[in-house]
Amino acid sequence: MNRTDRLYAIVEELRAVSPRLRTARELAARHGVSVRTVERDISALQQSGVPIYADVGRRGGYALEKSMSLPPLNFTAAEAVALAVAVARADGGPFADAGRSALRKILAAMSAQNTAAARQLALRVRLLESPEAVAPMPVPPEVEQAVVARRVLRIEYLDRAGVLSEREVEPVALLHGGRGWYLLGWCLLRDEPRNFRLDRMKAIELTERIGAERSIETCSPAEPVHEIRMISLG
CATH class of the missing domain: 2.30.30 (SH3 type barrels.)
Known part of the structure; x- marks a missing residue:
């Protein structure tokens, strides 16, 4: 992971767990760098205007301003694993990275008990891949x-x-x-x-x-297309 990706990942992690804290040691272990490197990263983020504050003391750490965080989420273990399966099956599809980022935010904002249950349930779900299968081209x-x-x-x-x-x-x-x-x-x-x-x-x-705003219904392609199945968020 390069520094730009790491800075982004630190902000996303602090956003997801806020108002809880993450220590420099925890962030360093997660991203495979030294505590000193994390401290430099946090300083750079603060100087760029990201609202990260430090809570000093024995149990101190770093936190992100509450307005940029998720409220606690009451997802069940099965709901979280269902989302994880969908994200895994979408690998290579559009917004796959965004899906993984969203899943990390959801897990971080769940209760510790439900997160632990979700991780245990995930161990009992496997996706089988055929050795002959050709990996799809990721969406650029x-x-x-x-x-x-x-x-x-x-x-x-x-x-x-x-x-x-x-x-x-x-x-x-x-x-x-x-x-x-x-x-x-x-x-x-x-x-x-x-x-x-x-x-x-x-x-x-x-x-x-x-470009002009066009819909699938009014923009009929020249090449034949099979029935289009909608993606539902509801």
């Missing part, structure tokens, strides 16, 4: 950001005929099919909707331009 972070912020992508794309072309694409949605993840987008070169297989994108650049 530029594509994730484009979908979130509706920013235009500039890509080099290898089509089914093996022809490489440069495209500018307004992102509409991410679709998952038998051959992996696709980006449904409005191709500005062809001036029509297209499906772009992520493993055929040979170069990806996230531009600052915001």
